[in-house]
Amino acid sequence: MKSLYRIGLALTLAAALAGCKSDREKLVESRLDFHTLYEEQIERSVTLISSLRQNVPKDRVRETIKKHRTFEQGRQDLLELYSEKNFTDAEFTQIMDARQRALAGQEPSAEQKPAAEKLARIIQERMKDGTYLAKGKTSQEAILAELDE
Numbered sequence: 001m002k003s004l005y006r007i008g009l010a011l012t013l014a015a016a017l018a019g020c021k022s023d024r025e026k027l028v029e030s031r032l033d034f035h036t037l038y039e040e041q042i043e044r045s046v047t048l049i050s051s052l053r054q055n056v057p058k059d060r061v062r063e064t065i066k067k068h069r070t071f072e073q074g075r076q077d078l079l080e081l082y083s084e085k086n087f088t089d090a091e092f093t094q095i096m097d098a099r100q101r102a103l104a105g106q107e108p109s110a111e112q113k114p115a116a117e118k119l120a121r122i123i124q125e126r127m128k129d130g131t132y133l134a135k136g137k138t139s140q141e142a143i144l145a146e147l148d149e
Contacts, residue, residue, distance in 0.1 A: 027089065028082045031096040038074045042066060049140075053147050061147065068143050086122055091115040 021029075045065045050058055082092055094115035098108035108116045126132050 024084050025079055028079055034075045038071050056147050064143050064146050068139050095119050
């Protein structure tokens with residue numbers, strides 16, 4: 001009976017922890033629409049892959065990309081990018097405010113520019129990172145191979 005109680009307690013604790021979100025995760029989710037960003041990323045990928053496989057219908061390309069690039073993967077990438085490892089809460093807020101200004105056709109304020117430039121540097125570093133590039137290349141090759149079947 002004790003072991004059954006322990007298993008039940010362990011499962012309850014695991015479920016409770018799985019539902020916990022960090023303050024940063026809550027902050028990022030409050031400022032970004034993950035679904036819209038995911039769909040935009042998918043559509044950019046569809047455009048790229050469709051240019052390489054012009055004979056494949058775009059719907060099939062989109063479906064294949066979504067099999068290889070899930071919503072949760074995109075969400076985790078954004079959470080990692082905007083993590084506390086990279087930005088303070090104040091920097092993240094400045095980046096999001098600069099994003100709003102850019103969407104409205106305005107330049108970031110002088111206060112927002114350093115954080116926006118830091119974001120640009122981090123993204124550039126990611127694009128040069130061998131592991132990040134290899135992961136992207138592997139994913140693209142898998143998508144192309146599946147479309148060639």
